[in-house]
Amino acid sequence: MNAAATLVRAPALLAVTRARARVEFLVFIREWISVVFTFIFPVLLLIILGSIFHGQRLPGDVDLAQYFVAGMIGAGLFGVSFQNVAIAIPIERDIGTLKRLAGTPMPRSAYFLGKMLMVAFVALAQNVLLLGIGSAFFGLDLPDTVGRWITYLWVIVLGIASCTMLGIAASGFVRNGRTAPAIMSPIAIVLQFISGVYFVFATLPNWMQTVAAIFPLKWIAQGMRSVFLPDGYQAQEPAGSWELDRVALVLAAWCVLAFLVAVRTFRWRARTDD
């Protein structure tokens, strides 16, 4: 079979990706459990903790609630990408969704692109909600320069890409769908605690900061702070600056690394089905 014939026989990537994204989206919104856990939960947390933190001042003329909203946007992003994908894929593997697809000529990448598009869509909706509530009730300032909006966009795009890829890679290490939530949810919660979402990052023990710096969430939260906090706060960051170049570098590195791992570990069929 030569390459030209292969091209003719495989359905166009764009069309399949669109179809996959549609399926992913329908499944996501019609399964209310996933909506509650990955979508509504961060919004509830924002309202509860935002109300508790509101009025506590941080150095650099920042309200703790403002700091927290920026972090929560990052945490929400991590939830709809990493947590969502790393839990959904092992279940889809168990019930045979992946096996059904593996038996078709669908370009494999269409499945992953479909997941990414779904994550992007959900993240977008969640961001609108978090930004709206944050600016209405917790003193969050929406970005006032084009530069900050651009930073906001690329942090979101790189954040979604790296954390979704990480979720795909992680799914390869989970044996079955029943254990996936029990493994993935604690990972996400621990990362939220050590990455400066619930606590001011600079006040965390050094070793914790070092561990957190390995993972994407710390850098996403930091990127979000650069977008939503006044520039004066920069001096309070451990490095004394937003380190946007490192944010980009670490997130891009995670995209590549997670991709390389996923290529090796991704399985389309359950272990018991070999």
Place this chain on the structure above:
Amino acid sequence: MSGGPAGDSAIVVSDLRKSYRGRPAVAGIDLVIPRGEVFSLLGPNGAGKTTTVEILEGHRRRDSGDVRVLGVDPALGRAAWKARIGIVLQRSDDLTQAGALTVRDWARAMAACFPNSRDPDEVIELVGLADRRNARAAHLSGGQRRRLDVALGIIGRPELLFLDEPTTGFDPEARRRFWDLIADLARSGTTILLTTHYLEEAEHLADRVAVIVDGRIMEVGPPQTLGGRATAAATVRWLSPDGPRSVQTCTPAALVTDLAARFGQDVPGLAVERPSLEEVYLRMIGAPA
């Protein structure tokens, strides 16, 4: 791409073997299925039917043996090869558990995966689900869900269709409808490999059947002659003036001619019975008849 001696065979298997933790599930199977044939695998639970079929589909690894499906080793089958086959698996938990999608959503999603697929609505119509097209898969009855599964299997216009117990849970009308559908596909040249526990289904649809027991093929042949059915002793029954009579004979035609002469008119209650496929099958798998 094809060509060679296997050029007009859809499936060529020689000495296929596969064990699970040292227990053989498939223990040396040889099989040649020509293009356009409807071939049925029969055998008791655990005989190795699904294992065999899923190796041919490229879903499971084999331990040894040579396998060619449409001229390609299924373990290495790529998109261009997969575009030519259709698969209906024995298990389809995804239709129940990811049941948020409707019948139409499923058909559209699967149609998008194939380069030259059928119209989703047409396929839904074919399996008799037109009035349920907007129902969620999870809300379908078991037999309706299985019909959806069959629809998804044929949506890519396969040259070769694998059906692993496709009619489990079908009501009699749905089963007839399915038989007509398979006959239509066969007429248009589709090769079909089907497993089933319904012997009348195999008898109705299959050009040839193979009986598998413990991972080995016991016999292959047309369902009409399997196990020497066509020439085995027949039972002739009729209603004599003294009550019902039955005689076992190897020459039933002669007996019937004789009876016709004796009665001088039609013979009341006349029936000639050969062993049913079920009787032959049960004998073959060693079950007490």
